[in-house]
Amino acid sequence: MEIVTASAPGKIILFGEHSVVHRMPAIAIAVNKQTTVTIDQNESLTENEIFFNATDYHRSYKISTENLQHDSLTPINQFFLPFCVIIREILSKNNFTIPYGARITISSNIPKGAGMGSSASVSVALAKAFTEFLGSSVSNDEISSLAYRGEQIIHGTPSGIDNSVCTFGGGILFENGNITKIPIPDISIIVGDTGKPRQTKKLVEKVGFLNKKWDFYKEIITAIGSLVRESIPLLENGDGVGLGELCSINHGLLEALGVSSPELNHLVEAAQAAGAWGAKLTGGGGGGCMIALTSDNRVKDVKNAIINAGGHPYQMKFAQKGVSIQKSEKEN
Ligand code: PMV
Numbered sequence: 001m002e003i004v005t006a007s008a009p010g011k012i013i014l015f016g017e018h019s020v021v022h023r024m025p026a027i028a029i030a031v032n033k034q035t036t037v038t039i040d041q042n043e044s045l046t047e048n049e050i051f052f053n054a055t056d057y058h059r060s061y062k063i064s065t066e067n068l069q070h071d072s073l074t075p076i077n078q079f080f081l082p083f084c085v086i087i088r089e090i091l092s093k094n095n096f097t098i099p100y101g102a103r104i105t106i107s108s109n110i111p112k113g114a115g116m117g118s119s120a121s122v123s124v125a126l127a128k129a130f131t132e133f134l135g136s137s138v139s140n141d142e143i144s145s146l147a148y149r150g151e152q153i154i155h156g157t158p159s160g161i162d163n164s165v166c167t168f169g170g171g172i173l174f175e176n177g178n179i180t181k182i183p184i185p186d187i188s189i190i191v192g193d194t195g196k197p198r199q200t201k202k203l204v205e206k207v208g209f210l211n212k213k214w215d216f217y218k219e220i221i222t223a224i225g226s227l228v229r230e231s232i233p234l235l236e237n238g239d240g241v242g243l244g245e246l247c248s249i250n251h252g253l254l255e256a257l258g259v260s261s262p263e264l265n266h267l268v269e270a271a272q273a274a275g276a277w278g279a280k281l282t283g284g285g286g287g288g289c290m291i292a293l294t295s296d297n298r299v300k301d302v303k304n305a306i307i308n309a310g311g312h313p314y315q316m317k318f319a320q321k322g323v324s325i326q327k328s329e330k331e332n
Helices: 081-091 118-133 140-155 161-168 200-213 217-237 240-257 262-273 296-308
Strands: 002-015 026-041 049-054 059-064 102-108 171-175 178-182 188-193 278-281 289-294 312-316 324-329
Touching: 002 118, 002 161, 002 217, 002 240, 002 289, 026 118, 026 161, 026 217, 026 312, 081 118, 081 140, 102 118, 118 140, 118 161, 118 324, 140 161, 140 200, 161 171, 161 178, 171 217, 178 217, 188 262, 188 296, 200 217, 217 240, 240 262, 240 278, 240 289, 262 278, 262 289, 262 296, 289 296, 296 312
Parallel strands: 049 102
Antiparallel strands: 002 026, 002 324, 026 102, 026 171, 049 059, 171 178, 188 289, 188 312, 278 289
């Protein structure tokens, strides 16, 4: 019996979160934290049964593929709903039948719900693992759009940047659904987690509301788009000082959009005061994580400053690898 394991990275948004939802360009880069989804045929399950075990989330859930055929998915457990939507989409091409029970084990070392792409990473790894488990290899474009279906359940109107970068890895310039690969700078990145929970969906709604209410607000969104374009040659040249400066400006513009928080501002200011080239919130904001770009000799100071300001620092590396698959035989 075969065991299929797919992995997908987490990500940071370097520039352009929120404005990307309003058709501006944004830059996201995969990081060396990842989700792993393993699927095996399990003897304790009957045919057409799927058992999810999300170990790091301390949740599990069993569902029959028959329940996925109904138009309404309301009775499905909210946490597993995005994953069930992805499975349903894949099974719709398979008559909703699997000839054995499938156990799906999800584990991840990406900070959860903190703007690091944890949900997109699970969706991408799940789409890859489940299609391979059914014996159909599909393109990465298809994996990314399957994952987008899950992201819609969680975020409402996602731009698609998270599922794209978690699928393709490396650095991407994302604009109106188009993806251009960009070089990854060889610089140190420190992620600071405020530990404050927040929901990207609510912050995206807030930006949408203010964008309709105030005419000038659109100019802030457009300014972020211009900043993203100006960052591209700096990425190509690995100009950490310039990129750091743009990070701090982007943070100011995100604060003006109303998506920062006192906790995020505190960590950003602490990192800047400790000598980082620049710092900003990353992802939806309102809590969750910030990033600081820094020279190697300031890494320790920036990490300590984040701790002293009440945050949890992670030193991360940018990662080239996107979604990947491994198959092995189960020992009987
Ligand atoms: O908080 P995250 O990791 O889901 O990042 C969201 C990025 C946004 O631009 C705020 C939303 C989007 O769909 O692009």
